[in-house]
Amino acid sequence: MKLKRRRTLEVPPKIRSFINTVTATPLENIEEPLKGFVWEFDKGDFHHWVDLFNHFDTFFEKHIKSRKDLQVEDNFLESDPHFPREAVLQILRVIRIILENCTNKHFYSSYEHHLSSLLASTDAYVVEACLQTLAAFLKKTVGKYIIRDASLNSKLFASAQGWGGKEEGLGLIACAVENGSEPIAQELGSTLHFEFYAVNELSDELPMTEQSTQGLQIIHLPNIYTRQESDLELLNKLVKEYKVPPSLRFSLWTRLR
Incomplete structure (x- = not known):
């Protein structure tokens, strides 16, 4: 305006x-x-x-x-x-x-x-x-x-939603210093975990194989820093594979990048 x-x-x-x-x-x-x-x-x-x-x-x-x-x-x-x-x-x-x-x-x-x-x-x-x-x-x-x-x-x-907190070994200093955190904390910090509920939207125009899945969906990818594709390419792949609705894509994106 x-x-x-x-x-x-x-x-x-x-x-x-x-x-x-x-x-x-x-x-x-x-x-x-x-x-x-x-x-x-x-x-x-x-x-x-x-x-x-x-x-x-x-x-x-x-x-x-x-x-x-x-x-x-x-x-x-x-x-x-x-x-x-x-x-x-x-x-x-x-x-x-x-x-x-x-x-x-x-x-x-x-x-x-x-x-x-x-x-x-x-x-x-x-x-x-x-x-x-x-x-x-x-x-x-x-x-x-x-x-x-x-x-x-x-x-x-x-x-503003983080990966964890100081109690989980992911304090600011631990994240900034090389070898500053325990292996389990490093694993937590490099794992993408995202859950959402999908609503089944049936449509006569789409084949059954393309109908969205209903219920709790869990995306769990450890060691995402080792992935070959870019963050945006991986997001695109996950959106298509798990049918992530537009309203939740930014939340997934913040966990991924």
């Missing part, structure tokens, strides 16, 4: 010059004018940056929203173009800097959908940048703010 800038608000020349430089650059090269951005302005007013954020929305709509791999839709391994990693990282960095310096950032409402999509990225740096951007928005927000996007809430909850 495009933001509207106050008609009577005059954008400072330095900010207007930067925004014009960015918007004049093709979306395919948007990262170039963003690389050197630092905050060198007075107290921030979010309304000064509306045109830039609308331009970022245009980028996300064109290059991110329709990606099947981020939505984990059927056949998500096919047809998606190259992921614009550097552009996404630079956009999130600039958004974060601006939000950290604007007290009226609550006017920015379209970020939730974009961050929700990018949380499914295979790139750990993109996921980290998403979380940092979300933190920048929530930090020092006027009044109490509730995340409205149900999908973002669900993905944050799924991402």
Whole structure:
């Protein structure tokens, strides 16, 4: 959703010059004018940056929203173009800097959908940048703010669920130090275990061999780090083999990557 800038608000020349430089650059090269951005302005007013954020929305709509791999839709391994990693990282960095310096950032409402999509990225740096951007928005927000996007809430909850805890030998130090944990803890940390209940959806259009299975489904794969396929390829294989519904694919993905 495009933001509207106050008609009577005059954008400072330095900010207007930067925004014009960015918007004049093709979306395919948007990262170039963003690389050197630092905050060198007075107290921030979010309304000064509306045109830039609308331009970022245009980028996300064109290059991110329709990606099947981020939505984990059927056949998500096919047809998606190259992921614009550097552009996404630079956009999130600039958004974060601006939000950290604007007290009226609550006017920015379209970020939730974009961050929700990018949380499914295979790139750990993109996921980290998403979380940092979300933190920048929530930090020092006027009044109490509730995340409205149900999908973002669900993905944050799924991402926060760990493999275990200190009691199981998977404390932070044990995970970070080589040979820092017991063999049984290493086995636990490298095993994918995912359970869900499948609802039998009978259809006259599908043969019985393709009908979904009913009841408790258990996916258990030890030593997933030894698998030859990529994480996304393995996810695709498990989704097809176990008929994992779309609503549970991100939760499975967080256990896998």
